[in-house]
Amino acid sequence: MDKKEANTPTEILCYHCGDVCRDETVRKDDKFFCCTGCKMVYEILNENDMCRYYDLGEKPGISPAVRNKTKYEFLGDEQVKKQVLSFTDGRNSAVTFLVPQMHCSSCIWLLENMNRLDAGITYSRVDFPKKKVTIKYREENTSLKKIAELLDSLGYEPSINLDATEKKVKSDHLKKLYYKIGIAGFAFGNIMLLSFPEYLGLEKLADPGFHKLFGWLNLALSLPVFFYSSSEYYLSAWKGLRNKVINIDFPLFLGILVLFVRSLYEIILQTGAGYMDSMAGLVFLLLVGKVFQSKTYESMNFERTYKSYFPLSVTVSKGGEETTIPLSRLNIGDRIIIRNNEIIPVDSILFRGDGNIDYSFVTGESSPVQKVLGEIIFAGGRQTGSLIELEVIKNVSQSYLTALWNNDTFKKENESRLQTFSNVVGKYFTLFTVILALVGAAYWLPESGDKALNVFTAILIVTCPCALALAIPFTFGNIMRIFGRNNFYIKNTFVVEYLSKAGSIVFDKTGTLTHSKQAEIKFSGLPLSAHDLSLVKSVARQSTHPLSRKLYDHISNAKLLKVIDFKEFTGKGISGKTEEGTAKLGSEEFVTGIHGRTEDFSQDNSSRVYIAVNGDYRGYFSISNSYREGLEKTIEELEKNYDLHLLSGDNESERQYLNKYFKDPLQMYFKQSPENKLKYIKALQNEGLSVMMVGDGLNDAGALKQSDVGISISEDVANFSPACDGILESVNFSRLPDILKLSKSSIKIIITSFAISFIYNIIVLGIAFEGLFKPIIAAILMPVSSISVVLFSVLLSNFVAKRRGFK
Amino acid sequence: MSVVVVLIGVSVLVAASFLVAFLWAVKTGQFEDKYTPSVRILFDDDKKKEEKKNN
Incomplete structure (x- = not known):
């Protein structure tokens, strides 16, 4: 910036x-x-x-981005095409691309006017919140490959992976929810209208025929509400019972059922007007809460596996001929060709070329690793530099990194181990209300069986925990939105509750505690003049090597010179000539001719770039990962309430430095494989702890998945992050303690709103117990208590968030 | 008073027609993307303008 x-x-x-x-x-x-x-x-x-x-x-x-010609070659493959296209009849086809780069109205305009750039495109439509563009085209005039290349050449690189087709289920669910709300709202309004004579005591003035008519109309209107709109609650309550849990939906189901049956009885026997208005209103409000809760960050994907990051196809060389095949058809022993900026999809041996592999997506470490002929290269790295040829030694799914996804953790249903608050309450609450209703019935039974039944149903209706069922989605939903405004995006509202329950926090080091892009750069040696600096900067500018890039960004206020003769020696360094002198940057051996470091370097984990200007050695820049700002304070804050652990894939060189932050040296582990990280989390959970994992790379994917709540740190949320429960933008890393505190407060807010609703309930409970419960009381009480609870929980959570400094 | 019965029938029908309209809107996906149409509507005039310019 x-x-x-x-x-x-x-x-x-x-x-x-x-x-x-x-x-x-x-x-x-x-x-x-x-x-x-x-x-x-x-x-x-x-x-x-x-x-x-x-x-x-x-x-x-x-x-x-710089593109190589064969990048989209695989889209010509019929099998791949079938998977990518959403529709085709051989002449016309439709495809939906995810385009993460779109960010403004210009993007929408350009993407929707693509037909002016390619006449074969007949239709293109953008869904901006999902960052998707749907394109229809004629097969005879253009092709899928051409369209992908066109998008790419405009800077909108389409992200194509086979996982991208899996999200449809969720939008269908939301659609159904809207149908149900529409029907419940319609019935609610009309039943209320038809009940007005009842509310105002007018029914005695009018023809008794009206009374009958209104009753039957109300019944007719309430049928779709009872059988369709509230069906989710029956299913959920039943599912709970089958798993031997009484969840919050069970007392709700009980409430709805009793309301309906009692009203049915009253209407048919003409003994009263029924409570159909309350039932429709209850269902309507509950469903509104569900919609509020179902907010998701649609452009973000919380379910990514290595598959959404790996390419779909790979170039294979057979007898000197290059063909592109889908990744799934790759066999052990095949020779594959990887070009600049392509990802190595499978464990393999370097056969030809200079390997310069950037593993930043896997480990968070951005300095590339040099590989020489015959060395094993693990899948997941990105080649930077020239073309390399590799021989495949393992299947894609059996590679070092991808084997992680064969672990049982990834096969399990995505259900948390943690008991949610609402389910705990649901259990005791149901027990309480049923007992209370029975007591009430027993008290009146000697006097009159009718009255006993009346009291029994009235108590069940009054104690229906609709306020709680509303306080939960509105509080968590609101907190989720507050987090979102502060660049912390969570998968769903349940994550707020899991966050509040975390007892141990496990951190990854590289990319999580350290910056993956920003580096700490120090110069040691003879002081450099402004002239030297501009030479170094000008030469560094010519190279795409990450270290050159960092150096270039680091040296500010230096004049750029025209470089005439630039040479890059892969794995060694670079040299360049300008009108005002020459500069040589690179490894110690390359620059000074002496091999090996003379000083003790166990203290830091830095990369060094040696500098020679006009042939004279001047010193070196040491470039190391820098820890995030405010790390010390953040850790200190967290240490008060949480049990902290560190798992790093790196060596122990920074142990001493980290000792400053992590007081307990036994809880720091280095050289951890992705599998080890997962097992470590599991071991903690077996001790009965609820674990929060904070990581960033693919190597944390197993741990993030296994943990009770996994948070992924990302420099740019549009970029790749592994499957997790929440994505935190790295600039807000220091807000972590506040985030945890706010989620803890949210539970307190819910308990308070529950208590408030309970006061209403107790007042009316007295009336119900006396057998004086009337439809008008239910019709007033239910919306008033619900709406006041919703208002209370939303306003209070906003207030608490403001006080904690959230936007 | 029978006119009241007719009025009630009409009022329920009117309300039902709104319900049908809402269900139709959900079905055709009008609630799926609530942002892009608000931007898109500003583009439409543009094409005609450019055509005029070209003439």
Whole structure:
């Protein structure tokens, strides 16, 4: 971000993407661009008279990634195509791509006007909250591959994976919920209208025929509510009973049932008006609570496995010929070709080329690892640099990393071990109300059987825990939205409750406690002059190596020089010549000619870049991961209430440093494999602890899944993060203690609102016990107590969140 | 008083027609994406303008 806020007024921003232009060489029509990619997108849009794109938003573009020609080759494969397309009849096809890069109205405009760039496209429609674009096209004029390439060339890289087709179930569920609400609301309003004469005591004034008519109409209106709208509660209560649990839905079911049966009895026997209005209103409000609770972050995926991160296809070389095949058809012994920025999908041996593997998605560590011929390369890394050829030694699902998903943890149903508050309450509450109702009935039975039945049903109706059933979704739903506004996104509202129950917290180190992008850079050696710095910066700029990139970003306020003769020696370093001198950057051996480090380096885990200017050795930059800001305070805060653990895949070199933060050295473990992490969590759970895991990479996926609540830390939430319960944007890492405290408060809020609703209940309970319960009392009490509880819980949770400093 | 019966019938029918409209809207997916249409509606005029420009 600081790039954009740079204070030098001479800085030129890219016309397309708004990034700082590093020089003024890339230009077209007196507009400047930061790279040729951006310029190309501008040219495409300009040619097609689509520059309106730039009027809609301020610098809306995305700088397109460098692409290799074969990236979308696999979309030509019929089998793959079948999996990716949502519809095809051979002539017309439809496809839905997930495009994580879309971010503004310009994006929507461009993506919906794609037919102007490719005449074969007949329809394109964006779903912005889901970040999806649905495209229909004619097979004779264009192809799936061409469309994917077009999107990519515009900077909107479609994220294609076979998992992307799995989300339909949820939207269907929400649709059904809307149907049910519509019907319940309709019945609620109309029954209330028809009950007005009853409320106002007018029924005696009018024709008794009306009374009868209204009763039957009410009954007719309530049938769909009872049989359709409230069906979810019956199913849930029944499911609970089958598992020998009485959940919160059971007393609700009891309440609805008693309301309906008693009203039915009254209407048929003409003894009263019934409570159909209360029943419809109750169901309506409960369903509204369900919708409030069902809020999800649709553009985010909390269920990702390695499959959504790995490519769908891979280039295989057979007898000098290259073919692209789907990953599933890859066999042991195949030769695969991996190009710059491609992911290695399977454990294999390096056969040809220089391996320079970036494992940042797996471990969070961003410095690439050098690999030489014959070395085993584990799946999940991204090759940076030149093309390499590999020989496959394991099946995709049996590789070091992917084997993690064969663990039983991933096969289990996604149910938490933790008892939820509502289920605990449901159990005791049901028992309490049934006993109370029986006592009431027993008290009146000697006097009159009719009255006993009346009291029995009235008590069950009054004590129906609708206030609790509303306080829970509204409080948790509101807290979830508050978290969302503060860049912490959780999978569903239950996560709030799991967060409040966590007793132990397990951290991953790299990428979680440390920054994965930002680095701490120190220079040791002879002081560098401004001239030296600009030489180093200019040469570093030429290279795509992450260390060069970091160095380039680190050196500010240096003049950029034109580099004439630039050479990159893979695995060693880079050199460049400018008009004002030469610079050499790289390993110690490459720069100084001496092999091996002379100093003791066990204290830090840093990478070093040695520098020589005009042939003279000047010193080295040590680049190390920096710990997140406020880490010390955060850990200190958490240590008061939680049992903290650290699991790292790295070696022990930073143990001493971490000792400052983690007081208990026994709870720090290094060199942990993904499998070990999972087992460690399991062991803690077996001790009866509820465990929260905080991690970031694919190697934490098992632990995140096994834990009671798994939080993934992400630098950019649009990016990949493994399956988890919540995604926390890394800038807000220090808010973790506040997040935990707020979720604890939310439980207290629910208990308080429950107590408030109980006061209402007790007042009316007295009336019910006396046998004086009337439909009008139910019709007033039910909405008043429900709405006051909802208001109370929402306002109080907002207030508590504000006090904790949440937005 | 029989006119009241007719009125009640009419009122229930009117309400039912709103219910049907709502169910239809849900069925056709109008509640699935509540954001994009609000942006899209601002684009539509644009095409005509550009056509005029070209003429």
